Amino acid sequence: MAIPVKVFDVISKYERDVLDQYNRYLEYVDSDTARLQRLHENNRLSPVEVLEIDRPWWKFWAKTERIELEPKPLSESQYQKMLRERRHIQKLQFACEGVLEADLPHLAFTRDFAYRMMRSEWNERHFFLYRPVIEWSGASVELSHIIVGPTHLYVVEWLEGDRSIYHISKEKTWIHQPLKGENTRVVNPLIALTRTEELVRQILPNYAGVLHKVVVATDGYFDNVPNVRSTHYVGRNEYTEWLKQVNGRAPIVKAQQIRDVAILLEVTGKMPFRQFMDQ
Known part of the structure; x- marks a missing residue:
């Protein structure tokens, strides 16, 4: 599961010191995993089941009898699911300083398709910035998603649609042809990708890795793909292999990768989490 380091312009712990906070996260995960594994092996993660036996109506003086039953042990799949959910909130607590587990149901971005895909399908040697907002030339600019790997940096736009066809064009909108229903139009993702690429190259003028612009439709297809292109189009047929x-x-994880993330974070907006929640 990739590691979020920035969500919009919410203040991130990684802005203090990416390497230090990343090491703190790893240390916390190691100790927490070891503790949970011990509890799991001793069947102490499942809640105790309580059986209440009501007194007969004629024994009005008697109390309801409560019997504690041995809890059912978690299956391995249940245990792994619990770990994944726990890691998710722990990662968010570093990416969004001040977030609490109780806030999770109210965070709409955690249910966004792009967020879920980056979090779940890219490995933990990738750091991602979810729709980062940067302060540039006196203005706040929202960018495409940025994913920083050890040797590659990806600026990504995700298109959601089950077996939809996206007709590529140079216009401001593309035709979205769903499997069922009427055609609609979606904003041309190349507009945001091109803006993001230009700014990233200015922020990281000496970036030594490979920078990819990518449009991803995990369950869709692309039509009119240019023969010569600077953008990767990853559809349903290519996604798994890609x-x-x-x-x-x-x-x-590489040292230069950490430094690149730190430079990107320097120019991002800084909004307290509670202020973000009150918007």
Whole structure:
């Protein structure tokens, strides 16, 4: 699961010191995982089941009898699901300083398709900025998603649609042809990608890795794909193999990768989490 380091312009703990906070996160995960594993092995993660036996109506003086039953142990799949959910909130607590577990149901971005895909399908050697807002030339600019790997940096726009066809054009909108229903129009994702690429290259003028602009439709298809292009179009037929290559390029976290993330965070907006929630 990739690591979020910035969500919109919410203040992130990583802005203090990316390497230090990343090491703190890893140390916390290691100790927390070891503790939970011990509890799991001793069947102490499942709640105790209580059976209440009501007194007969004629024994009006008697109390209701409560019997504690041995809890059912979590299956391995249940345990792994619990770990994933726990890691998610822990990661968010670093990316959004001040977020509480109770806030999770109110965070709409956690249910966004792009967020869920980046969080769940890219490995943990990738850091991602979800729709980061940067302060540039006196203005606040919202960018495309940025994913920083050890040797590759991706600026990504996600298109959601089950077996939809997206007709590529140079216009401000593309035709979205769903499997069922009427055609609609979606904003041309290349507009945001081009703006993001230009700004990233200015923020990281000496970036030594490979920068990819990518439009992803995990369950869709692209029509009119240009023969010569600077943008990657990843559709339903290409997605699995492409993602395998992406994760294969990221076996370890590198020092320069950490430095690049730190430079990107320097120019992002700084809004307290509670203020963000009150908007």
